[in-house]
Amino acid sequence: MRRVLILGGTAEARALAASLVDVHVVSSLAGRVSDPRLPVGEVHIGGFGGAEGLAVWLRDHRIDRFVDATHPFAETMSASAARASELAGVPLLALRRPGWSEEDGDDWQRVPSLAAAVGVLPSGARVFLTTGRRSIPVFAARTDAWFLARSVDPPEPPVPSNVQVLLARGPYTVDGERALIRGHRLEVLVTKDSGGTLTRAKLVAARETGLPVVMVDRPRLPENVRTTDDVEAAAAWAQG
Structure with missing residues (x-):
């Protein structure tokens, strides 16, 4: 069975975990919120020890693909995910909800x-x-x-x-x-x-x-990271 890691804590991460079928899902939460909303499936709470530690974790747990569905301002975690993807050779997708746009009457x-x-x-x-x-x-x-x-x-x-x-x-x-x-x-x-x-x-x-x-404004994602703002597209990619 394909094994997928979701770096999350966001509503999009929970929706993605719930939408995956015939996949072993592990969702990782940073542990910064005392009473987080938990997604379906296996949950990992806490860090990995930087990019190198995450790369080791990906290999040790035989992860096939992983999704960075963290908060748009989790800049350090996104950088670690991109580096870990390179080190471990595990494909990475960044799932980011669209930002807000100014409307008539806004200041x-x-x-x-x-x-x-x-x-x-x-x-x-x-x-x-x-x-x-x-x-x-x-x-x-x-x-x-x-x-x-x-x-x-x-x-x-x-x-x-x-x-x-x-x-x-x-x-x-x-x-x-x-x-x-x-x-x-x-x-x-x-x-x-x-x-x-x-x-x-x-x-x-x-x-x-x-x-x-x-x-x-949001920080930029690391270069060369595949991105989507659609949960269904992320699920299709994760399931291969």
């Missing part, structure tokens, strides 16, 4: 990095920060601004005094996002171009309330 400013996003925030702004708990210290250095930082798990303490943490997990609703924006008198939204529908409601609410958006 977006695209930036290339989190550091760039920090730099464009106006002084005194009340910021809706949805870039993940690990980014909070980067933004909190802007002591002239206030942040409502939403994340699935709590950030590492101490939490700076100019940050209020909101623990929540999507999917979110437009009504709920609109209420957050108005209730906290938020003036700008900072988010990553993650794509998908799970957290898109915040962009609709921002458009409806006239909230400007700072959109952090």
